[in-house]
Amino acid sequence: MLGQLSELDVGAVKARAPLAHHCSWRIGGPADLLVEPESAMQVARLVGFAREHEIPLLVIxxxxxxxxxxAGLRGIVLKVGARMAQLSIHGNRILAEAGVWVPQLARQAARNGLTGLEHIIGIPGTLGGLVLMNGGSHRRGIGDNVRRVWVIDRAGELQVLSHAQCAFSYRHSALQDSGAVVVRAELECSTGDPRAIRRAMVCDLRERRRKFPRKEPNCGSVFLSTAEMHASVGPPGKIIEEAGLKGTRIGNAEVSLHHANFIVNRGGASAAEVLALIAHIRREVHERIGFELRCEVRYVDPQGRIMPADQAPQVRSSL
Ligand SMILES: Cc1cc2nc3c(=O)[nH]c(=O)nc-3n(C[C@H](O)[C@H](O)[C@H](O)COP(=O)(O)OP(=O)(O)OC[C@H]3O[C@@H](n4cnc5c(N)ncnc54)[C@H](O)[C@@H]3O)c2cc1C
Structure with a gap:
């Protein structure tokens, strides 16, 4: 398979790539193959190849x-990252490839006096992941700014989706269930005062430094925090803390002492330990207040299937 792919011109290909090197939790066994394309054309070729040979393909x-x-992943991991990270600004619109680093995107907007992206300055992922997750902070999502998204669909064809077709909702988009690979997006901002924009960003980063764990590997917020949940039972961090779970540890996975909605890797934690800790937290919270916590973090099984971590078989049966 490695030889076939190298001949196909799909970008940089690595065999038996440790997935722990490609995620912020630093957890995960090897992927059979990891490919980093440099263009939408290479993405399309790879999607076509995986489909033709019926090989599981996971986009990250x-x-x-x-x-x-x-156990890692028996298939191909398609990583859209630094090799696909072109960005250009046209008036109040930003055209960016999916591999653009989100804090970099926010900084470019600020430099050009564009407002609306201040809330993403501290999110350490790519634009593709952010669009798919409709990620953001301060109860906002990047979807508010997205005008168009270019994707390679399951058939390997380039499609352009409108804002409406993406059907953004809280930490969700229609792209999540489509199997499409985001290759580029167009964002619309408003013009603003560069100093005010920068001040808002500095403030956000300071707040994150104060509230979130910085040294130990983690994956951001583990559990979803919706508006309805805030109104009825409060944010997940507060609920978990009130259940007395801060500092709870299974193996080397620990509920952060800084923020109870974070699970940190204290060194060499396994996915099994993280899943067991997620199951434990959900069980304790459910017993205490009768509320079912849902995960924002997504689990990838060895067959390349991806799901909210509370849907992982090891967690689902725990309530
Ligand atoms: C310290 C820390 C703080 C965080 N704070 C926030 C926050 O404030 N708000 C927030 O929303 N998130 C936050 N996160 C979570 C995370 O950074 C975001 O969800 C981010 O947008 C994910 O981007 P990624 O490139 O890492 O995607 P990945 O984690 O690699 O993937 C996430 C999902 O997107 C899919 N995906 C990735 N790229 C593509 C693509 N090009 N095409 C199609 N699908 C793709 C993957 O298949 C997966 O389903 C935080 C994480 C950490 C570690």
């Missing part, structure tokens, strides 16, 4: 919202 960005299995 910087792996900051993913838990890979300890």
């Amino acid at each position: 960005g910087q792996g900051t919202n993913l838990l890979f299995d300890d």
Whole structure:
């Protein structure tokens, strides 16, 4: 398979790539193959190849919202990252490839006096992952700014989707269930005062430094925090803390002492340990207040299937 792919011109190909090197939790066994394309054309070729040979294909960005299995992945990982990271600004519109580093995108907007992206300055992933997750902060999502998204669909064809077709909702988009690879997006901002924009970004980064764990590998917020949940039971960090779970440890996976909605890797944690800890937290919270916590973090099984971590078989049966 390696030889066939190298001949096909799909970008840089690595065999038996440790997935722990491609995610912020630093967890996960090897992928059979990891490919880093440089263009939408190479992405399309790879999607076509995987489809023709019926090989599982998983798309990732910087792996900051993913838990890979300890057994790794029997298939191909398509990483859209630094090799696909062109960005240009046209008036109040930004055209960016999916591999653009999100904090870099926010900084470019600020430099050009464009407002609306201040809330993404501290999110350590790619634009592709952010669009797919409709990620953001301060109860906002990148979807608010997305005008068009270019994707390679399951058939290997380039499609251009409108804002409406992406059907953005809280930490969700229609892209999540489509199997499409995001290759580029057009974002619309408003013009603003560069100093005010920069001030808002500095403030956000300071707040993150104060609230979130910085040294130990983690994946950001593990559990989803919706508006309805805030109104009824409060944010997940507060619920988990009130259940007395801060500092709870299974193996080398630990509920962060800084923020209870983070699970940190204290060194050599396994995916099995993280899943067991997620199951434990959900069980304790459910017993205490009768609420079912849902995961924002996504688990990838060895067959390349991807799902919210609470849907992993090891967790699903735990309530
Ligand atoms: C310290 C820390 C803080 C965080 N803070 C926030 C926050 O404030 N708000 C927030 O929303 N998130 C936050 N996150 C989570 C994460 O950074 C975001 O979800 C980010 O947008 C994921 O981008 P990624 O490139 O790492 O995607 P990955 O984790 O690699 O993938 C996430 C999902 O997107 C898919 N995907 C990735 N790239 C593509 C593509 N090009 N085409 C199609 N599908 C793709 C993957 O298949 C997967 O389903 C945080 C994470 C960390 C570690």
